[in-house]
Amino acid sequence: MTAPISAQAMAMADRVESFVREIVVPYEQDPRRDHHGAPTDDLVMELRGKARAAGVLTPHIRDDGSHLTQRETAEVLIRSGLSPLGPLACNTMAPDEGNMYLIGHVGSPALKDRFLTPLVEGRGRSAFFMTEPADWGGAGSDPSMMKTTCRRDGDHWVIDGRKTFITGAKGAMVGIVMAASVDEASKGGACMFLVDLPDPAIVIDEVPNTIDTSMPGGHSTVTIRELRVPAAHMLGEPGEGFKYAQVRLSPARLSHCMRWLGSCMRAHEIAVDYACRREAFGKTLIDHEGVGFMLAENRILIQQCRLMIDWCAGVLDGGSLGTVESSMAKVSVSEALMKIADNCVQVMGGIGVTDRTIVEQVFREIRAFRIYDGPTEVHKWSLAKKIKREWKQAREAARAEQAA
Numbered sequence: 001m002t003a004p005i006s007a008q009a010m011a012m013a014d015r016v017e018s019f020v021r022e023i024v025v026p027y028e029q030d031p032r033r034d035h036h037g038a039p040t041d042d043l044v045m046e047l048r049g050k051a052r053a054a055g056v057l058t059p060h061i062r063d064d065g066s067h068l069t070q071r072e073t074a075e076v077l078i079r080s081g082l083s084p085l086g087p088l089a090c091n092t093m094a095p096d097e098g099n100m101y102l103i104g105h106v107g108s109p110a111l112k113d114r115f116l117t118p119l120v121e122g123r124g125r126s127a128f129f130m131t132e133p134a135d136w137g138g139a140g141s142d143p144s145m146m147k148t149t150c151r152r153d154g155d156h157w158v159i160d161g162r163k164t165f166i167t168g169a170k171g172a173m174v175g176i177v178m179a180a181s182v183d184e185a186s187k188g189g190a191c192m193f194l195v196d197l198p199d200p201a202i203v204i205d206e207v208p209n210t211i212d213t214s215m216p217g218g219h220s221t222v223t224i225r226e227l228r229v230p231a232a233h234m235l236g237e238p239g240e241g242f243k244y245a246q247v248r249l250s251p252a253r254l255s256h257c258m259r260w261l262g263s264c265m266r267a268h269e270i271a272v273d274y275a276c277r278r279e280a281f282g283k284t285l286i287d288h289e290g291v292g293f294m295l296a297e298n299r300i301l302i303q304q305c306r307l308m309i310d311w312c313a314g315v316l317d318g319g320s321l322g323t324v325e326s327s328m329a330k331v332s333v334s335e336a337l338m339k340i341a342d343n344c345v346q347v348m349g350g351i352g353v354t355d356r357t358i359v360e361q362v363f364r365e366i367r368a369f370r371i372y373d374g375p376t377e378v379h380k381w382s383l384a385k386k387i388k389r390e391w392k393q394a395r396e397a398a399r400a401e402q403a404a
């Protein structure tokens with residue numbers, strides 16, 4: 001049994017929803033975007049000021065630094081996602097939300113004070129440096145291919161390598177950098193470091209234009225040359241980096257599901273409104289079975305996503321790392337959201353592919369979501385391996401029983 005959702009968390013979720021609908025939604029047409037369409041930091045900070053004033057900044061972390069339960073977080077994050085700008089305004093966005101969770105759970109009091117506090121207060125952004133360029137043969141779907149290295153040098157670690165698709169690296173205040181240790185004591189193991197950004201040792205090579213446009217700073221490819229990090233800024237213990245990545249993994253995956261479910265719920269509302277007003281062939285669109293069925297399918301899929309999120313959140317609240325469950329939830333929710341977003345575009349005809357509403361943006365964002373935090377195929381492949389292991393174990397147990 002998981003703990004019930006508290007009245008305070010529900011009240012906060014209601015406040016977040018009102019804030020997003022009344023204050024954030026009118027900003028959706030604000031022209032302050034960078035060269036590839038992402039909101040500028042100027043826009044983000046203005047929205048954060050409004051969220052602070054409304055008491056909805058970083059609403060998933062309590063004043064004492066503790067986090068809401070995952071089921072409570074779902075209530076809040078789904079509502080913050082009702083606009084693609086909502087998570088930026090409320091400071092519930094990726095990658096910051098996952099980074100705050102990780103530092104909060106693994107960081108020492110000194111590291112929390114220095115790196116976490118400004119993030120929780122919404123004073124700056126952070127980035128998570130794990131993926132490496134494919135043309136360099138670095139880590140992608142397979143993190144064990146990590147080529148960025150770290151070596152101990154007195155009171156410091158020195159990091160060298162390359163990273164790619166690092167969301168928000170440009171303009172970030174805090175970085176969490178992963179590197180494989182070449183130090184004798186932790187050789188081959190991954191290490192995680194907290195770094196102040198910008199740092200001249202981390203050079204941004206490019207920020208490519210991408211299909212998605214919601215994340216400030218875009219997704220950078222960087223070269224890291226002789227980055228010196230004080231040993232005290234290592235997150236956790238040397239060689240344990242992948243263990244800490246696991247701590248971040250499930251809640252971060254799940255929170256993407258929460259925010260994008262909120263955005264798809266709003267896209268669905270917009271499509272319903274269009275279908276109930278627009279007429280063709282003598283009746284409103286929704287009365288044509290082809291359109292009505294798409295909206296009915298959306299309603300079913302939204303409910304399916306909600307159930308998947310709540311189930312997985314309950315598993316995490318029960319104390320499990322929930323790696324398998326969050327993997328299943330991520331695949332199920334991202335694939336269902338893709339269908340919902342596609343239906344919304346289709347129902348709205350030509351307007352569906354314009355930037356007059358958020359529907360086309362949501363469609364683009366969900367396409368990228370099927371790749372980051374593990375592509376669908378990688379999650380299914382890993383699940384298939386588990387199924388095979390279980391089959392083997394069951395067969396061996398049956399054989400042992402027969403022999404006894």
Ligand SMILES: Cc1cc2nc3c(=O)[nH]c(=O)nc-3n(C[C@H](O)[C@H](O)[C@H](O)COP(=O)(O)OP(=O)(O)OC[C@H]3O[C@@H](n4cnc5c(N)ncnc54)[C@H](O)[C@@H]3O)c2cc1C
Binds near residue numbers: 130168368371
């Ligand atoms: C918008 C966006 C934001 C991102 N933000 C960050 C970030 O902030 N920090 C960070 O570190 N990374 C980030 N990433 C990187 C992301 O985590 C990787 O793109 C992802 O892990 C896949 O790695 P890759 O791109 O190298 O694909 P590859 O490893 O080259 O895989 C390509 C494709 O091969 C298929 N595939 C791979 N392995 C298997 C398998 N075992 N079975 C079946 N099919 C398989 C999948 O279809 C996969 O999509 C981001 C990516 C995107 C698109």
